[in-house]
Amino acid sequence: MRGSDVTSAWRLTAARAAALLAAGAAAWGGWSWYAAAHDSRAALALTRDQVLAAGEQAVQNLNTLDWSHLDSGLALWDQSTTGDLHTQLAQGRADFTKQVAQARTVTTARVLDGAVTELDPGAGRAAVMVALQITVTPDGGTAAVKQSRMLGQLTRTPQGWKLSALQQAQAQ
The missing domain is CATH 3.10.450.540 (Nuclear Transport Factor 2; Chain: A,)
Known part of the structure; x- marks a missing residue:
């Protein structure tokens, strides 16, 4: 494998990981907001x-x-x-x-x-x-x-x- 191919593969893997983390954080934030808004204690x-x-x-x-x-x-x-x-x-x-x-x-x-x-x-x-x-x-x-x-x-x-x-x- 050439050096540019390794760099491209690494960048693609890093981008996928960042997107997965962002989606997870958004889902967690949305669930937390929904739970707080519908909490009877509030x-x-x-x-x-x-x-x-x-x-x-x-x-x-x-x-x-x-x-x-x-x-x-x-x-x-x-x-x-x-x-x-x-x-x-x-x-x-x-x-x-x-x-x-x-x-x-x-x-x-x-x-x-x-x-x-x-x-x-x-x-x-x-x-x-x-x-x-x-x-x-x-x-x-x-x-x-x-x-x-x-x-x-x-x-x-x-x-x-x-x-x-x-x-x-x-x-x-």
Whole structure:
């Protein structure tokens, strides 16, 4: 065999090996992508993230209220709740509105941290714990700042996850 024939055969073998390796890598990459896209853990992680975002926002909404914009603040409460909590807020709305208007306070909440503590996507139920910094400022007065931990139950509705129960976490 001549030298150029050996070189050509070697190049052809190397090209075939490179093509085989490239096809194998492409197949493995495609299978890995498909498996990750159809992994139930990915769907559960996405649901968990949605629950946490909805829970943090709803807890913040229910701890924020400006006496001078009561209607819009309470409308946000309505949008953030469902079930028994929604019913309780609606039933006590008139008395609560009167108390807040008389107190003339502005309450704002800022989420410090949050976590999903329970999640049952099949049943459409979840629970969150949210740490807040709450600032209460009376009209013409000095602001009082406190930190609070809230426990919320969420229910999946056609409009998304909403608070169905909310309570103060007990101090430990």
